Amino acid sequence: MLVRRQVLAMLGTTALATLAPSALFAAAPIKPDEASALLVIDVQNCFLPGGSLAVKEGEQVVPVINKISKAFANVVLTQDWHTPGHVSFASVHSGKKPFETVDLPYGKQVLWPDHCVQGTEGAALSKDLSIPHAELIIRKGFHKNVDSYSAFLEADGKTSTGLAGYLRGRKIKRVFVAGLATDFCVAWTALDGRKAGFEVYVVEDACRGIDTQGSLAKAWADMAKAGVKRIQSADIAVSA
Numbered sequence: 743m744l745v746r747r748q749v750l751a752m753l754g755t756t757a758l759a760t761l762a763p764s765a766l767f768a769a770a771p772i773k774p775d776e777a778s779a780l781l782v783i784d785v786q787n788c789f790l791p792g793g794s795l796a797v798k799e800g801e802q803v804v805p806v807i808n809k810i811s812k813a814f815a816n817v818v819l820t821q822d823w824h825t826p827g828h829v830s831f832a833s834v835h836s837g838k839k840p841f842e843t844v845d846l847p848y849g850k851q852v853l854w855p856d857h858c859v860q861g862t863e864g865a866a867l868s869k870d871l872s873i874p875h876a877e878l879i880i881r882k883g884f885h886k887n888v889d890s891y892s893a894f895l896e897a898d899g900k901t902s903t904g905l906a907g908y909l910r911g912r913k914i915k916r917v918f919v920a921g922l923a924t925d926f927c928v929a930w931t932a933l934d935g936r937k938a939g940f941e942v943y944v945v946e947d948a949c950r951g952i953d954t955q956g957s958l959a960k961a962w963a964d965m966a967k968a969g970v971k972r973i974q975s976a977d978i979a980v981s982a
């Protein structure tokens with residue numbers, strides 16, 4: 743069998759200069775270990791077709807997430823979990839419409855249709871999600887005057903959800919993030935995961951975005967800058 747060295751020698755320097763290494767050798771699959779956790783973000787009815795804040799193609803993440811979850815010993819689910827009349831709802835700001843913004847004490851807040859109200863069917867996890875071995879459900883955004891896209895920190899930038907402490911207590915070093923929406927709760931979770939010292943992967947095809955006012959491109963740029971690794975579900979080794 744040819745070893746990498748011999749293949750490289752045979753190709754010669756000109757061929758090498760024009761071929762990216764990835765064109766010659768497929769990257770080794772990623773095998774999640776005991777120190778890895780999958781974070782499944784907000785796969786809730788409100789964000790799925792027919793929901794009040796439906797994310798385009800949101801339902802397509804469900805089979806992908808079900809599949810990759812089998813490769814993880816540790817899975818955490820999150821639920822956006824707002825009070826009625828939550829500050830992130832356009833309906834409580836007179837004269838404002840969904841997707842407009844307001845300035846709140848902690849910064850700029852995008853306003854949304856009412857969604858994921860505690861205890862409602864819209865806030866329930868998708869019934870098609872099939873991850874019986876998931877160990878924790880983190881709820882977030884339950885303080886009426888503060889939003890929380892991130893599963894780690896509320897939008898005030900300082901109130902913890904407890905997730906970092908839980909993961910450290912479970913000796914988790916790497917988190918893989920999937921779910922809805924790429925440009926809000928997934929991205930903010932990934933960025934805060936980096937700030938908390940975790941290695942962070944976002945599984946692109948296991949996510950879908952809202953994409954309002956350039957938010958999706960900005961989210962990927964911010965994540966790249968923060969050292970978040972952008973991968974596909976096929977990069978993860980899942981045994982049959």
Ligand code: VGL
Nearest residue numbers: 784822854922923926927
């Ligand atoms: C989300 C907007 C408002 C999300 C939650 O899950 O990405 N987006 N609340």
Ligand code: ZN
Nearest residue numbers: 822830858883
């Ligand atoms: Zn929300």
